[in-house]
Amino acid sequence: MSLREKRAASFWPLALVFSLFVLFMYGPMLVIFILSFQGPEGGLTFPVRGLSLHWFYKLAEGLGVVDIGAALRRSLGLGLAVMACTVVLSVLAGLAFRKKLKGGNALFFIVVASLIMPSIIVSLGIGLEFRLLDTGIKAALGAFGMDSALEGFGTSLGLFTSALGAHLTWTLPFGLLIMFAVFNRFSPSYEEAARDLGATPWQGFRHVVLPLIAPSVVGIGMFGFTLSWDEIARTSQAIGDVNTLPLELQGLTSTVTTPSIYALGTVTTIVSFVVMGLTLALVWLLGRGRKGRASA
Known part of the structure; x- marks a missing residue:
């Protein structure tokens, strides 16, 4: 578009609506970031009082009786377990649905x-x-007279039992839908060529199918982790007697009256960004490696 060419009359109203939408989406996150870097005299609202890492140090010391470190480790462990299960089950389901399954529509x-x-x-x-x-x-x-085991038994509700199942009800549908989209565009001629060269089904999957779908598989892993990382509602009644970091954060909003709560929000957001950054870097490396093999 040349400098002299005028924009359409609808450009500026639409640009204003889009800008307001972006501000609505990311404004709260930006506010949390800013307020978390206040000085010791900082409060929960503007204006900003000073600039320091004071509230991050306070966060490291602990927030009352809440063990933030333990909650963080629980959330990381659960997120990694959900990520692994989502990737494996989504890929297997995607492969299974490539064939005509009796009752497949109902299962989907x-x-x-x-x-x-x-x-x-x-x-x-x-x-x-x-x-x-x-x-x-x-x-x-x-009934079996195992009184000692009965006395020691608490509950089967836990991080890697009920909470893991609850999170998978949220992440698996997304993983399955992504795999459907991938395999709908996947040409079976690659596998047929591998079989013609004597490859077994496992070798065909490992050396042909998996490298081609690897970026999508990495994306599913990112979805699985990030969806689990900040999940509250599906965790609240299914985790038992421990809490993940989002649940602890929800509880702290009514008890913590310092910017330490903002520092905690900043840390959790940074973890999410790190995971997404690593995922994008891995996808880029996989794509670069695939192009290099194709040109060799």
């Missing part, structure tokens, strides 16, 4: 139905299921 709608269910209802249902499981386990232990 069952999987994606959790996206439209209220998250808190999903969490309550999973929590109820595991409490019923607890009752059954205790009854079985009592």
Whole structure:
């Protein structure tokens, strides 16, 4: 477009709407970042009083009785477990759905139905299921006379049981939809060429299919981790007697009255950005390696 060419009359109103939308989306995040770097006299609102890392040091010292470090480790562990399970199950399901499956349509709608269910209802249902499981386990232990095991048994609700299942009801549909989109554009001629050269099904998947879909698989892993990292509603009733970092952060909003809460929000956001940055870098490296092999 030349300098003399005039913009359409609708350009500036649309640009204003878009700018307001961006401000609405990212303004709160920017405000949290700014307020977290205040000095010791800083408060929860503007104006900003000083500039320092004071509240990050206070965060490292702890926020009352809440063990932020333990909550952070729990969230990281759960996020990594959700990421691994989402990647493996999504890829396997994507491969399975490439063939005509009896009842495949019903299975697909069952999987994606959790996206439209209220998250808190999903969490309550999973929590109820595991409490019923607890009752059954205790009854079985009592029936077999395993009194010592019965006394030591607390609950099957936990980070890598009920909480993991609750998060997978959120991440798996996204992973499956991504794999559907990938395999809809995937040409089977690559696999046929591999079989013609004597490759086994496993070798064809490992050396042909997986390298081609690797960037999408990495993206699924990022989705799995980030969706799990900040999930609250599906975790609240299904995690048992421990809390993840988002749950601790939610509880602290009503008790912490210093910018330390903003410092915690900044740290969790930085972790998310680091994960996304590493994912994009890995996708770029995979794409570069694939281009290098193709040109060799």
